[in-house]
Amino acid sequence: MKLIGSNSSPFVRKVRVVLAEKRVDYDYVLANPWDAASNVPEYNPLGKVPCLVMDDGGAVFDSRVIVEYLDTINPVNKLIPASGRTRVEVRCWEALADGICDAAIIARLESMRPDNLQSADWIARHLAKVRLALGAASRGLAEKAWCCGTAFSLADVATGVALGYLDFRFAEIGWRDDYPNLARLNEKLQKRASFVDTLPA
Ligand SMILES: N[C@@H](CCC(=O)N[C@@H](CS)C(=O)NCC(=O)O)C(=O)O
Structure with missing residues:
Protein backbone atom coordinates (compact mmCIF):
# COMPACT_ATOMS: atom_id res chain seq x y z
CA MET A 1 0.00 0.00 0.00
CA LYS A 2 1.39 3.42 -0.83
CA LEU A 3 0.32 6.89 0.18
CA ILE A 4 0.81 9.69 -2.30
CA GLY A 5 1.11 12.96 -0.47
CA SER A 6 2.97 16.12 0.41
CA ASN A 7 4.40 17.19 3.74
CA SER A 8 2.58 20.51 3.79
CA SER A 9 -0.93 19.11 3.27
CA PRO A 10 -3.02 18.86 6.44
CA PHE A 11 -5.20 16.20 4.80
CA VAL A 12 -2.15 14.07 4.10
CA ARG A 13 -0.98 14.64 7.67
CA LYS A 14 -4.33 13.46 9.02
CA VAL A 15 -3.96 10.21 7.06
CA ARG A 16 -0.32 9.77 8.16
CA VAL A 17 -1.26 10.32 11.82
CA VAL A 18 -3.98 7.67 11.47
CA LEU A 19 -1.53 5.26 9.78
CA ALA A 20 0.90 5.78 12.67
CA GLU A 21 -1.75 5.43 15.38
CA LYS A 22 -2.99 2.23 13.70
CA ARG A 23 0.63 1.04 13.25
CA VAL A 24 0.09 0.30 9.57
CA ASP A 25 3.14 -0.02 7.29
CA TYR A 26 3.06 1.84 3.99
CA ASP A 27 5.29 3.44 1.38
CA TYR A 28 5.16 7.21 1.41
CA VAL A 29 5.51 8.73 -2.06
CA LEU A 30 6.00 12.49 -2.13
CA ALA A 31 4.18 14.40 -4.85
CA ASN A 32 3.47 18.05 -5.52
CA PRO A 33 -0.12 18.23 -6.77
CA TRP A 34 0.42 21.84 -7.87
CA ASP A 35 3.19 20.89 -10.29
CA ALA A 36 1.90 20.89 -13.89
CA ALA A 37 3.86 17.66 -14.49
CA SER A 38 2.44 15.97 -11.37
CA ASN A 39 1.38 12.34 -11.82
CA VAL A 40 -1.27 12.64 -9.08
CA PRO A 41 -4.14 12.77 -11.68
CA GLU A 42 -3.11 9.27 -12.82
CA TYR A 43 -4.32 8.06 -9.43
CA ASN A 44 -6.86 10.68 -8.41
CA PRO A 45 -8.58 12.42 -11.34
CA LEU A 46 -9.19 15.39 -9.05
CA GLY A 47 -5.42 15.85 -8.87
CA LYS A 48 -5.44 16.09 -5.08
CA VAL A 49 -3.47 14.46 -2.31
CA PRO A 50 -3.74 12.35 -0.22
CA CYS A 51 -4.38 9.33 -2.40
CA LEU A 52 -3.93 5.79 -1.11
CA VAL A 53 -2.92 3.25 -3.74
CA MET A 54 -3.66 -0.35 -2.85
CA ASP A 55 -1.41 -3.28 -3.72
CA ASP A 56 -3.75 -4.18 -6.61
CA GLY A 57 -3.43 -0.64 -8.01
CA GLY A 58 -6.84 0.57 -6.85
CA ALA A 59 -6.85 4.17 -5.67
CA VAL A 60 -8.71 5.47 -2.61
CA PHE A 61 -9.45 9.15 -1.95
CA ASP A 62 -10.20 11.55 -0.33
CA SER A 63 -8.74 11.74 3.21
CA ARG A 64 -12.10 11.01 4.90
CA VAL A 65 -12.60 7.85 2.87
CA ILE A 66 -8.99 6.79 3.42
CA VAL A 67 -9.13 7.14 7.22
CA GLU A 68 -12.47 5.36 7.32
CA TYR A 69 -10.92 2.45 5.43
CA LEU A 70 -7.74 2.43 7.55
CA ASP A 71 -9.73 2.19 10.75
CA THR A 72 -11.29 -1.06 9.51
CA ILE A 73 -8.12 -2.90 8.55
CA ASN A 74 -7.03 -3.81 12.07
CA PRO A 75 -8.34 -3.57 15.63
CA VAL A 76 -5.42 -1.40 16.87
CA ASN A 77 -6.48 1.95 18.38
CA LYS A 78 -9.99 2.17 16.95
CA LEU A 79 -10.47 5.82 16.00
CA ILE A 80 -14.04 5.84 14.66
CA PRO A 81 -16.92 4.40 16.71
CA ALA A 82 -18.65 1.54 14.88
CA SER A 83 -22.12 3.07 14.80
N1 LIG B 1 -11.18 16.91 0.63
C1 LIG B 1 -9.84 16.51 0.26
C2 LIG B 1 -8.96 17.74 0.16
C3 LIG B 1 -7.59 17.40 -0.42
C4 LIG B 1 -6.87 18.67 -0.86
O1 LIG B 1 -7.45 19.76 -0.97
N2 LIG B 1 -5.57 18.50 -1.09
C5 LIG B 1 -4.77 19.61 -1.56
C6 LIG B 1 -3.45 19.66 -0.80
S1 LIG B 1 -3.73 20.26 0.84
C7 LIG B 1 -4.43 19.37 -3.02
O2 LIG B 1 -3.98 18.30 -3.37
N3 LIG B 1 -4.66 20.38 -3.87
C8 LIG B 1 -4.32 20.33 -5.25
C9 LIG B 1 -5.38 20.90 -6.13
O3 LIG B 1 -6.43 21.36 -5.60
O4 LIG B 1 -5.19 20.88 -7.34
C10 LIG B 1 -9.30 15.50 1.27
O5 LIG B 1 -9.82 15.49 2.40
O6 LIG B 1 -8.42 14.71 0.93
Whole structure:
Protein backbone atom coordinates (compact mmCIF):
# COMPACT_ATOMS: atom_id res chain seq x y z
CA MET A 1 0.00 0.00 0.00
CA LYS A 2 1.39 3.42 -0.83
CA LEU A 3 0.32 6.89 0.18
CA ILE A 4 0.81 9.69 -2.30
CA GLY A 5 1.11 12.96 -0.47
CA SER A 6 2.97 16.12 0.41
CA ASN A 7 4.40 17.19 3.74
CA SER A 8 2.58 20.51 3.79
CA SER A 9 -0.93 19.11 3.27
CA PRO A 10 -3.02 18.86 6.44
CA PHE A 11 -5.20 16.20 4.80
CA VAL A 12 -2.15 14.07 4.10
CA ARG A 13 -0.98 14.64 7.67
CA LYS A 14 -4.33 13.46 9.02
CA VAL A 15 -3.96 10.21 7.06
CA ARG A 16 -0.32 9.77 8.16
CA VAL A 17 -1.26 10.32 11.82
CA VAL A 18 -3.98 7.67 11.47
CA LEU A 19 -1.53 5.26 9.78
CA ALA A 20 0.90 5.78 12.67
CA GLU A 21 -1.75 5.43 15.38
CA LYS A 22 -2.99 2.23 13.70
CA ARG A 23 0.63 1.04 13.25
CA VAL A 24 0.09 0.30 9.57
CA ASP A 25 3.14 -0.02 7.29
CA TYR A 26 3.06 1.84 3.99
CA ASP A 27 5.29 3.44 1.38
CA TYR A 28 5.16 7.21 1.41
CA VAL A 29 5.51 8.73 -2.06
CA LEU A 30 6.00 12.49 -2.13
CA ALA A 31 4.18 14.40 -4.85
CA ASN A 32 3.47 18.05 -5.52
CA PRO A 33 -0.12 18.23 -6.77
CA TRP A 34 0.42 21.84 -7.87
CA ASP A 35 3.19 20.89 -10.29
CA ALA A 36 1.90 20.89 -13.89
CA ALA A 37 3.86 17.66 -14.49
CA SER A 38 2.44 15.97 -11.37
CA ASN A 39 1.38 12.34 -11.82
CA VAL A 40 -1.27 12.64 -9.08
CA PRO A 41 -4.14 12.77 -11.68
CA GLU A 42 -3.11 9.27 -12.82
CA TYR A 43 -4.32 8.06 -9.43
CA ASN A 44 -6.86 10.68 -8.41
CA PRO A 45 -8.58 12.42 -11.34
CA LEU A 46 -9.19 15.39 -9.05
CA GLY A 47 -5.42 15.85 -8.87
CA LYS A 48 -5.44 16.09 -5.08
CA VAL A 49 -3.47 14.46 -2.31
CA PRO A 50 -3.74 12.35 -0.22
CA CYS A 51 -4.38 9.33 -2.40
CA LEU A 52 -3.93 5.79 -1.11
CA VAL A 53 -2.92 3.25 -3.74
CA MET A 54 -3.66 -0.35 -2.85
CA ASP A 55 -1.41 -3.28 -3.72
CA ASP A 56 -3.75 -4.18 -6.61
CA GLY A 57 -3.43 -0.64 -8.01
CA GLY A 58 -6.84 0.57 -6.85
CA ALA A 59 -6.85 4.17 -5.67
CA VAL A 60 -8.71 5.47 -2.61
CA PHE A 61 -9.45 9.15 -1.95
CA ASP A 62 -10.20 11.55 -0.33
CA SER A 63 -8.74 11.74 3.21
CA ARG A 64 -12.10 11.01 4.90
CA VAL A 65 -12.60 7.85 2.87
CA ILE A 66 -8.99 6.79 3.42
CA VAL A 67 -9.13 7.14 7.22
CA GLU A 68 -12.47 5.36 7.32
CA TYR A 69 -10.92 2.45 5.43
CA LEU A 70 -7.74 2.43 7.55
CA ASP A 71 -9.73 2.19 10.75
CA THR A 72 -11.29 -1.06 9.51
CA ILE A 73 -8.12 -2.90 8.55
CA ASN A 74 -7.03 -3.81 12.07
CA PRO A 75 -8.34 -3.57 15.63
CA VAL A 76 -5.42 -1.40 16.87
CA ASN A 77 -6.48 1.95 18.38
CA LYS A 78 -9.99 2.17 16.95
CA LEU A 79 -10.47 5.82 16.00
CA ILE A 80 -14.04 5.84 14.66
CA PRO A 81 -16.92 4.40 16.71
CA ALA A 82 -18.65 1.54 14.88
CA SER A 83 -22.12 3.07 14.80
CA GLY A 84 -24.62 5.41 16.36
CA ARG A 85 -24.53 8.96 17.59
CA THR A 86 -20.90 8.97 18.69
CA ARG A 87 -19.83 7.86 15.23
CA VAL A 88 -21.66 10.80 13.69
CA GLU A 89 -20.17 13.14 16.30
CA VAL A 90 -16.64 12.00 15.50
CA ARG A 91 -17.26 12.45 11.77
CA CYS A 92 -18.73 15.88 12.41
CA TRP A 93 -15.61 16.90 14.35
CA GLU A 94 -13.59 15.71 11.38
CA ALA A 95 -15.76 17.75 8.99
CA LEU A 96 -15.29 20.83 11.19
CA ALA A 97 -11.52 20.39 11.37
CA ASP A 98 -11.20 19.64 7.65
CA GLY A 99 -13.36 22.70 7.01
CA ILE A 100 -10.88 24.85 8.95
CA CYS A 101 -8.13 23.52 6.70
CA ASP A 102 -10.18 24.02 3.52
CA ALA A 103 -11.00 27.63 4.45
CA ALA A 104 -7.43 28.41 5.53
CA ILE A 105 -6.05 26.95 2.30
CA ILE A 106 -8.46 29.00 0.17
CA ALA A 107 -7.43 32.17 2.06
CA ARG A 108 -3.76 31.31 1.61
CA LEU A 109 -4.08 30.54 -2.11
CA GLU A 110 -5.95 33.81 -2.66
CA SER A 111 -3.27 35.75 -0.77
CA MET A 112 -0.61 34.23 -3.04
CA ARG A 113 -2.21 35.60 -6.21
CA PRO A 114 -0.80 38.81 -7.71
CA ASP A 115 -1.89 41.82 -5.61
CA ASN A 116 -4.12 43.24 -8.37
CA LEU A 117 -6.06 39.94 -8.69
CA GLN A 118 -6.59 39.30 -4.99
CA SER A 119 -9.96 39.76 -3.31
CA ALA A 120 -9.66 41.00 0.26
CA ASP A 121 -13.34 40.10 0.78
CA TRP A 122 -12.75 36.51 -0.31
CA ILE A 123 -9.81 36.16 2.08
CA ALA A 124 -11.78 37.75 4.94
CA ARG A 125 -14.77 35.49 4.24
CA HIS A 126 -12.66 32.36 4.61
CA LEU A 127 -10.68 33.56 7.62
CA ALA A 128 -14.04 34.32 9.27
CA LYS A 129 -15.00 30.68 8.71
CA VAL A 130 -11.76 29.62 10.41
CA ARG A 131 -12.52 31.81 13.43
CA LEU A 132 -16.15 30.66 13.71
CA ALA A 133 -15.10 27.02 13.42
CA LEU A 134 -12.42 27.48 16.11
CA GLY A 135 -15.10 28.91 18.40
CA ALA A 136 -17.36 25.93 17.70
CA ALA A 137 -14.49 23.50 18.37
CA SER A 138 -13.68 25.26 21.63
CA ARG A 139 -17.29 25.12 22.80
CA GLY A 140 -17.54 21.47 21.78
CA LEU A 141 -14.38 20.56 23.66
CA ALA A 142 -15.32 22.59 26.75
CA GLU A 143 -13.39 21.14 29.73
CA LYS A 144 -13.23 17.59 28.35
CA ALA A 145 -9.95 15.72 27.89
CA TRP A 146 -10.82 14.73 24.31
CA CYS A 147 -13.04 16.19 21.60
CA CYS A 148 -15.63 13.43 21.56
CA GLY A 149 -16.55 11.21 24.49
CA THR A 150 -13.84 10.07 26.87
CA ALA A 151 -11.27 8.56 24.50
CA PHE A 152 -8.80 9.71 21.87
CA SER A 153 -10.44 9.42 18.43
CA LEU A 154 -10.34 10.66 14.86
CA ALA A 155 -12.00 13.83 16.18
CA ASP A 156 -8.78 14.63 18.08
CA VAL A 157 -6.56 13.64 15.15
CA ALA A 158 -8.42 15.95 12.76
CA THR A 159 -8.59 18.82 15.28
CA GLY A 160 -4.88 18.55 16.13
CA VAL A 161 -3.99 18.52 12.43
CA ALA A 162 -6.12 21.63 11.76
CA LEU A 163 -4.54 23.50 14.70
CA GLY A 164 -1.09 22.40 13.52
CA TYR A 165 -1.88 23.70 10.04
CA LEU A 166 -2.87 27.11 11.43
CA ASP A 167 0.43 27.25 13.34
CA PHE A 168 2.26 26.31 10.14
CA ARG A 169 0.63 28.78 7.75
CA PHE A 170 -1.30 31.30 9.87
CA ALA A 171 0.74 31.79 13.04
CA GLU A 172 -0.58 35.36 13.17
CA ILE A 173 -4.09 34.13 14.01
CA GLY A 174 -2.94 33.55 17.59
CA TRP A 175 -5.83 31.21 18.42
CA ARG A 176 -4.29 30.09 21.74
CA ASP A 177 -5.20 33.31 23.56
CA ASP A 178 -8.87 33.03 22.59
CA TYR A 179 -9.19 29.29 23.08
CA PRO A 180 -7.02 28.04 25.95
CA ASN A 181 -8.89 24.72 26.03
CA LEU A 182 -7.90 24.04 22.40
CA ALA A 183 -4.33 25.01 23.31
CA ARG A 184 -4.36 22.47 26.15
CA LEU A 185 -5.66 19.73 23.84
CA ASN A 186 -3.20 20.69 21.12
CA GLU A 187 -0.21 20.58 23.46
CA LYS A 188 -1.14 17.02 24.43
CA LEU A 189 -1.70 15.93 20.82
CA GLN A 190 1.46 17.43 19.37
CA LYS A 191 3.52 15.36 21.82
CA ARG A 192 2.26 12.08 20.37
CA ALA A 193 4.82 10.33 18.18
CA SER A 194 2.26 10.27 15.32
CA PHE A 195 2.15 14.09 15.36
CA VAL A 196 5.86 14.64 16.04
CA ASP A 197 6.80 12.44 13.08
CA THR A 198 4.46 14.25 10.67
CA LEU A 199 5.20 17.91 11.41
CA PRO A 200 4.30 20.02 8.35
CA ALA A 201 7.24 21.12 6.25
N1 LIG B 1 -11.18 16.91 0.63
C1 LIG B 1 -9.84 16.51 0.26
C2 LIG B 1 -8.96 17.74 0.16
C3 LIG B 1 -7.59 17.40 -0.42
C4 LIG B 1 -6.87 18.67 -0.86
O1 LIG B 1 -7.45 19.76 -0.97
N2 LIG B 1 -5.57 18.50 -1.09
C5 LIG B 1 -4.77 19.61 -1.56
C6 LIG B 1 -3.45 19.66 -0.80
S1 LIG B 1 -3.73 20.26 0.84
C7 LIG B 1 -4.43 19.37 -3.02
O2 LIG B 1 -3.98 18.30 -3.37
N3 LIG B 1 -4.66 20.38 -3.87
C8 LIG B 1 -4.32 20.33 -5.25
C9 LIG B 1 -5.38 20.90 -6.13
O3 LIG B 1 -6.43 21.36 -5.60
O4 LIG B 1 -5.19 20.88 -7.34
C10 LIG B 1 -9.30 15.50 1.27
O5 LIG B 1 -9.82 15.49 2.40
O6 LIG B 1 -8.42 14.71 0.93
